Amino acid sequence: MQTRNIRLSNKQKSFIRQWYEDFANGQASSSYLASEQVNALATLLRVPVQPVMDYINKKYINPSNYLPANSDFAPTSGRAHDPKRRPPFQPDYSLTEANQHLHSTTLSLVERYVQACQRRRAQNDGRRSVNDGPFRCTFGCGYRTKRAFDWRRHEETHEPQELWLCLVCSQKGEQNPFLVNRKDKFLKHAKDAHKDGWEPEVVLEMSRVDFRGTFDPQCPNCPTTSDTWDDRCRHILGHYEDEANDSSRKL
Structure with a gap:
């Protein structure tokens, strides 16, 4: 046929x-x-x-x-999608309006997830096993860490910048398909929940939501404002690294 x-x-x-x-x-x-x-x-x-x-x-x-599905070559013109690219800050941002392009069911899931992330957390809620290091949470939950990578990843648990909604769960008709803002947690889900021939990396790539998030551009330590999330993180990390260097010189 x-x-x-x-x-x-x-x-x-x-x-x-x-x-x-x-x-x-x-x-x-x-x-x-x-x-x-x-x-x-x-x-x-x-x-x-x-x-x-x-x-x-x-x-x-x-x-x-049009590029045929069996082609091994990418187009020579046109800008490829860069999932690591963060949009600039928008002062009149509305999550619903910024993500109107999403399917209504997906948008509803995204709204609930982001709102849950943004709720203020008590410092003694028992969710943090690591509270030592120069890199401090800027959202006031009390988290501290010794690694810049872990700090940034934690910041995005408060203000998600990327989201993955499991396409396999959605296809199976699950009422609450797996939705998360961390790549490592999504890959673990794909490996554990979908062992029937699915490559976790393929599920990951197909499940990336075209989510448009936001952030507070104002540095919590100085008057500087940042245009992008990447710039914000680099700037704040600079403060923490300077503090750590000053402390080491005093020893």
């Missing part, structure tokens, strides 16, 4: 639309989707790759920039 003659059901098309809007829309500027993503999506829907790629191409991608 020729794969181009296979027709997707309305339910399959609806799932592809939701996936594209929630997870792949950030790549629209490149008019290109990684073949691994489309292959995994087709596997999830239990259909050949070509009908899925044809549908995405027809509905979302300019045919002149």
